[in-house]
Amino acid sequence: MSEKRTELEELGEFGLIDHLTSMIKPTQASTIKGIGDDAAVIEAGEDYLLISTDMLMEGVHFDLSYTPLKHLGYKAVVVNLSDIYAMNGKPEQITVSLALSNRFSVEAMEELYFGIRAACKVYEVDLVGGDTTTSQSGLGISITAIGRVDKEKVTYRAGAKENELLVVSGDLGGAYMGLQVLEREKAVFKTAPTAQPDLSGNDYILERILKPEARKDVITLLGELDIKPTSMIDISDGLASEAIHLARASNLGVVIYEEKLPLDTVTITRAQEFNLDPTTCAMNGGEDYELLFTIPQGEFERIKGHPDLTVIGHMSDQAVGYQLVTRSGQQIGMKAQGWDALLRKDIG
Numbered sequence: 001m002s003e004k005r006t007e008l009e010e011l012g013e014f015g016l017i018d019h020l021t022s023m024i025k026p027t028q029a030s031t032i033k034g035i036g037d038d039a040a041v042i043e044a045g046e047d048y049l050l051i052s053t054d055m056l057m058e059g060v061h062f063d064l065s066y067t068p069l070k071h072l073g074y075k076a077v078v079v080n081l082s083d084i085y086a087m088n089g090k091p092e093q094i095t096v097s098l099a100l101s102n103r104f105s106v107e108a109m110e111e112l113y114f115g116i117r118a119a120c121k122v123y124e125v126d127l128v129g130g131d132t133t134t135s136q137s138g139l140g141i142s143i144t145a146i147g148r149v150d151k152e153k154v155t156y157r158a159g160a161k162e163n164e165l166l167v168v169s170g171d172l173g174g175a176y177m178g179l180q181v182l183e184r185e186k187a188v189f190k191t192a193p194t195a196q197p198d199l200s201g202n203d204y205i206l207e208r209i210l211k212p213e214a215r216k217d218v219i220t221l222l223g224e225l226d227i228k229p230t231s232m233i234d235i236s237d238g239l240a241s242e243a244i245h246l247a248r249a250s251n252l253g254v255v256i257y258e259e260k261l262p263l264d265t266v267t268i269t270r271a272q273e274f275n276l277d278p279t280t281c282a283m284n285g286g287e288d289y290e291l292l293f294t295i296p297q298g299e300f301e302r303i304k305g306h307p308d309l310t311v312i313g314h315m316s317d318q319a320v321g322y323q324l325v326t327r328s329g330q331q332i333g334m335k336a337q338g339w340d341a342l343l344r345k346d347i348g
C-alpha cells in the first residue's frame with residue numbers, strides 16, 4: 001500500500017468497484033460471466049446457475065424508526081431476487097446472513113424472519129443457509145440469491161443493438177416519493193412526538209419503498225410473448241444510472257423521452273407538493289426494482305399497449321451519449337447520479 005490516501009468519495013460506488021476488480025479475470029472454465037452484471041453466470045450442465053448478493057445496512061439502506069422489521073425482511077429478499085429476474089432467470093434458493101447488536105430482541109428477529117419467510121413463499125424460493133454474527137451497533141442483512149436460467153434465455157446488460165427500443169416495466173419514482181413522505185413524518189415526529197403521522201393517500205408509494213415486489217410477472221410475461229430481451233438490468237439505483245449501464249455495456253448511446261416516462265399519479269402529486277420535479281424522481285430516485293430492457297423494433301407489436309410495459313426511448317450510436325429529450329424537445333445529458341450507497345447522506 002502506498003502512502004497516498006484516496007477518499008472513497010473520489011471514486012464513488014461504481015468507480016470503486018471498477019478500481020478494485022478491473023484486474024480480476026476468471027480462470028475457471030465454468031465461470032461464464034463474473035463481475036459486472038446483475039448476477040454471476042456459472043456453467044451448470046443443462047442450465048446456467050445465477051448468483052447475486054446484496055447487503056442492507058441500518059442507517060444507510062433502511063431506517064428502523066419507520067421501517068417495520070417484517071417489511072424489511074421481505075424487501076431484503078426481494079431486492080436480491082430482482083437481480084436474478086434481471087438475467088431472465090428464476091430464483092430457487094437464498095442464504096441470509098445477519099449482523100445484530102443486543103439492541104434487538106428475539107421477538108424483533110422473529111418479525112424480520114416472518115417477512116423473509118413470506119417473500120420465500122410468494123417467490124417460491126428456499127432459504128438454505130446463512131450466518132449470524134454480532135455487530136457493535138445496528139443491523140446488517142446480507143442475502144445471496146441463487147437461480148437458474150435456460151442457456152438460450154440468459155440476458156446480460158450487454159447485447160443491445162443500435163436503434164433497439166428501450167422498455168421499462170411498471171412505473172418509476174414512487175419509491176423515492178414514499179421515502180420523502182416517511183422522512184417528512186419522521187422530522188415532524190422529532191419536533192412534535194405526540195403528533196400522529198399523516199400517511200393517508202400514500203399507500204402505493206409507501207408500499208413501493210417499504211415492501212417492493214420483484215418483477216417475476218414480467219419475466220413470465222416476456223416468456224409468454226416469446227420475447228427474449230437483447231439486454232436487461234433491474235432498476236435499483238435510478239433509471240438514468242441503469243440506462244447508462246446498459247448503453248455502456250453494449251458500447252452504445254441511449255436516448256430517453258421525458259414524455260414517455262411512466263409515472264403514477266400519486267408520485268406526481270407528491271413530487272409537486274415537495275417541490276420536486278417528477279422527472280428527476282423517475283430518473284434518479286432509485287429503489288423502484290422495475291426491469292429495464294431492450295428489444296428489436298420488430299417486436300414492438302408484441303408489447304404495444306401492454307399496461308405493464310412502456311417504450312421510453314431507444315439505443316443509439318455511442319457518439320450520441322446518454323440523452324434525455326425533454327417535453328420541449330431539449331436534449332439534456334444524463335448522469336449516473338443514482339442511489340450511490342457510498343455517498344448517500346439523506347438517511348439515518
Ligand code: ADP
Pocket residue numbers: 017021034035036037038039040053054083236
Ligand atoms: P446491482 O445494483 O445489480 O446489485 P452492483 O452495482 O451492486 O449491482 O454491482 C455491479 C457488479 O459489481 C456486480 O457484478 C457485483 O457482483 C460486482 N461487485 C460489487 N461489489 C463488489 C466487490 N466488493 N467485489 C467484487 N465484485 C463486486
Ligand code: MG
Pocket residue numbers: 038082083086233234235236
Ligand atoms: Mg441489479
